[in-house]
Amino acid sequence: MSDQAKRRILLVEDDRGLASVYTTRLEAEGFDVRHVADGENALSEALDYKPDLILLDIMMPKISGFDVLDIMRNTPETSKIKVIMLTALSQAKDKEKAEKLGVDDYLVKSQVVIADVIERVKYHLGITTNN
Numbered sequence: 199m200s201d202q203a204k205r206r207i208l209l210v211e212d213d214r215g216l217a218s219v220y221t222t223r224l225e226a227e228g229f230d231v232r233h234v235a236d237g238e239n240a241l242s243e244a245l246d247y248k249p250d251l252i253l254l255d256i257m258m259p260k261i262s263g264f265d266v267l268d269i270m271r272n273t274p275e276t277s278k279i280k281v282i283m284l285t286a287l288s289q290a291k292d293k294e295k296a297e298k299l300g301v302d303d304y305l306v307k308s309q310v311v312i313a314d315v316i317e318r319v320k321y322h323l324g325i326t327t328n329n
Contacts, residue, residue: 204230205323208249210240210266211284212258216307220253223312224319237261241269244276250323253315256285256292264295271300280322284315 207229211217217233224231234243238260244252252270256263263283270276282303283296293304303318320326 204228205251205325206230206232206247206249207319208240208243208247208252209233210235210237210252210258210263211255212236213255220312220315223316227316227320229319235259237263237266240266241276244270244279245273248275249279251280251282251319253282253284253319256283256287256296264299267296267299267301282315282318282322284310 207224209217209220209224209231211220211233212235214235217235221231221233232243232247232249234240236259240252240254254263254266263285267281267283270279270281280302282305283301284305284307285292286307288306288308296304302322305315305318
């Protein structure tokens, strides 16, 4: 990483094992990562941590990822944060709902590997890869 500040990623995922894998890989790629396990904490953490990008699960306790995205897009402090939904929901209607709410990208867990997710994160942050 150059002398620029580390890019901040907020990972919102209730599956602890998966969260651990993603956190480790993102940190290895040079990102500063914070993890929360539910939608309620995602909202407060987004305001406090001011991440550059949020990896957001949809099916979570308390508040769903759809609701988190909707609230964030309607909150001035968080409306411009890049959001990639990373979800088990593969139906077109779910993707359409996310797009209507203003998601930047929609990845289905069963259809991507972690390298794909890292690639999309870098793409949305404007980080060019040399490969």
